[in-house]
Amino acid sequence: MSVITVSRELGSEGSYIARKTAMALGYHLVDKKVIENILAQYGLVHFNEEYESSTGIWDRFDASRERTVEMLNRVIRAVAHHGNVIIVGRGSFAVLSGFADVLNVRIQAPLPVRVERVMMERSILDRDQVELLVKESDRVRQAFISSWYGVRWDSAVAFDLVIDTGKVPREMAVDWLVALHYKLEKQNGNHGLFLTGSLEVDTVLMETVQSVLQKVMQ
Numbered sequence: 001m002s003v004i005t006v007s008r009e010l011g012s013e014g015s016y017i018a019r020k021t022a023m024a025l026g027y028h029l030v031d032k033k034v035i036e037n038i039l040a041q042y043g044l045v046h047f048n049e050e051y052e053s054s055t056g057i058w059d060r061f062d063a064s065r066e067r068t069v070e071m072l073n074r075v076i077r078a079v080a081h082h083g084n085v086i087i088v089g090r091g092s093f094a095v096l097s098g099f100a101d102v103l104n105v106r107i108q109a110p111l112p113v114r115v116e117r118v119m120m121e122r123s124i125l126d127r128d129q130v131e132l133l134v135k136e137s138d139r140v141r142q143a144f145i146s147s148w149y150g151v152r153w154d155s156a157v158a159f160d161l162v163i164d165t166g167k168v169p170r171e172m173a174v175d176w177l178v179a180l181h182y183k184l185e186k187q188n189g190n191h192g193l194f195l196t197g198s199l200e201v202d203t204v205l206m207e208t209v210q211s212v213l214q215k216v217m218q
Contacts (some may be wrong), residue, residue: 002083002101002196003174004177005092010137011114011121013170014107015088017163020174022086025181028213030079031088038075069148078209080196085213089141093158097098101195103184105177106159108168112136124181185186 005020008014015031022029034108076095080083080102087096093104109117111134119130138154145153161180163173 002085002142003080003096003099004086004105004181005096005107006086006088006105006106007093007159008089009109009114011117013117013165013173017107017165017170017173017177018086018088020171021177021181024174024178025086026084028082028085030085030213032090034212035072035075035079035090037060037202038079038205038208041208041212042071042075043049046153057109065078068089074205075209077196078201078205079200079213080111081122081199081201081206082209082213083196086157091145091149094145094151097158097194097195099194101197103161103180104159105178106162107173108154108162110163110164188209 004018004019004020006014006033018031019029021027028034051153055202072090073095076087076090076092079087080092080096080099093106096102097104111131114134115131117126118134119125119127122130124130140154145151151158161177163176170177212214
């Protein structure tokens with residue numbers, strides 16, 4: 001696989017799994033910070049505020065937000081065209097749906113497990129407070145994906161692989177992804193689907209992606 005997308009719930013340990021898998025494969029990890037850097041260098045600096053808002057703005061359409069999401073989509077496609085990347089979140093599974101060399105993975109866990117993990121990670125003792133935080137994170141992500149891509153963020157149908165870290169230890173999940181990557185790499189043919197190398201990408205954007213990824217690897 002040239003590209004792996006990792007969609008994850010808050011508290012699912014998906015970010016850890018994505019990072020460790022990228023290290024094992026020698027792939028670029030394209031997370032929130034990397035995408036922000038690409039967007040900033042390419043001329044869009046307010047995406048993070050839009051995406052993380054919990055006021056329901058993703059439920060409404062206007063020209064500004066349409067341009068914002070279109071810019072995000074262009075960045076994701078450019079990153080995929082670059083190849084050898086693991087993209088974390090940002091609707092990348094929806095943007096890259098249907099490509100033969102993209103493995104779309106979802107990492108999830110039961111709510112009580114996620115609440116417990118977030119409590120420990122953030123040193124918050126109030127369980128009710130953390131549960132509200134986790135549920136709100138789910139709501140915002142669901143609203144973003146459903147509003148702009150017309151798919152359910154929590155639907156297994158949209159993914160090639162779903163891992164429940166309530167049962168599967170995170171290190172085992174990393175091992176699975178690495179092994180699956182190499183297994184799929186050996187398969188011949190694209191089953192009639194497109195490859196990310198066929199994506200048309202703006203030259204300036206491609207140069208920006210290459211520059212940012214190179215700096216991250218240094």
